Amino acid sequence: MSPHAASGPEATDPSALTPLQIGVSTMAMIGVTAVAGLPTLLTAYAGQEGWISALIAVPAGLVPLVLLYDLDRRQPGLTLVQHARRALGPIGGLLLSLPLLMLLSSTTPLGAHQQADIVGMEALRRTPTVVVVGLFLLVPLYAARQGREVLARLTTLSVAVAIGALLLIGATSLRSVRGENLQPVFALGWVPLLQGAAPAAAWYAETAVLGLLLPFRATERRAAWAAAAAGLVIVGLQVSLVTAWDLSIFGPLADQMVFALFQVTRVSNLAEFLTHMDSILIIAWVAGEMARMGLWLYCLCLAFSQWLGLRDYRPLTLPVAAAVAIGACTWFQNASQFNAWVMRVWPFWGLALGIGSPLLVWLAVVLRGTGAGRRQARPAAGSARAACAGPGRT
């Protein structure tokens, strides 16, 4: 399998990702947690203008994509970790890949914790967190071991279900919407808007993780990156719309609700006949979270395997999943501490790692230069093509 096959439209790698799969993977990896957790943060900082902050922050997610695009243009078919190893060698590559590994290692348990909080608050109130986290990791773990093609297909289905559920809930809660709750606009100036945009920007900057998926594209580079950018923009619009919806229904109470979208389901009904839409949202949520967690687990294991120079990532899936469960269950004492950390610390942590990880690798590649020998070099033994194309090694 040629390492440069992905640069042409004809893809012979059956596990290569189509633009649609790349787009929905982007939406799943970022949007599932963003739609749940961001509205509260946006309204806490920017009040009734929180929906504007969600849009202002979108360019922060495009920065990693631009850097990844240029990296792929210089040396196609390599993941971010492989770019780091190629630029600075095994030891230097180890250090250069640390920001990406820190981003993956911290964000994967954070997402699992958020999922456990949602399910624990809205559905399984008496179930221990470790049981919820453990159960929710089983399907993503299995899917991650099957490879990215299975993950991409799971994601395509899950995202469609999630969007359908959101539309249904939006349509059935339309009667409760009050447009005056969104006014006045730009009354507090730019500072609250930028403050609200900070956590959103950190969330969107998770596109840096696509440096472990985009090299496996089935089409030309522009189509793949355009799909990723489109996925990010759709996520931004979704977060903005959900935030505006929460504000228009709950007004000043929107920032007091931890997961406002789930509270919207309490006021949703169809002709007062179909009620309790929260079960529909939970179903769609779990489906989206399965796909999201599978992608993050896959990227985390793939990054670690390439960091260590392994041929296959599968030996790491079980212990890494166990470590993710431990982190999700032990890092925070309760939901309040978690939400306070996300509100205060995550904007800096996520933004620094999300933009810093591809930026440092890009700088190293640019400064080292891509000479004639390097330009024609094939990926290393632990390459994106050799590692986990499907159930087998290749």
Add this chain to the structure above:
Amino acid sequence: MRGTGPDMIGAVAVFVLFWVWERRNLAGWSTGERAAFWAAWAVTLAWSIAVEAHLRVPTLPGMTDHLFLPLAHALLRQHPDVYW
């Protein structure tokens, strides 16, 4: 070591079960992959036992709060008029 109990026994049991699950694959992996597998298991098992024994282990907020909370206090102080 404090805290030894059903939780710790359960944690070890889970790890043993997963090892039994992976046994079939172990033979087909390279030396490096097996080493990575056992090292990753050792780290996570040690982490789990340390947590169950209520030892002080690093947490994400513990590692980040002292660095970023001052920045948050300076830059992300909520506007007093946000609550209307």
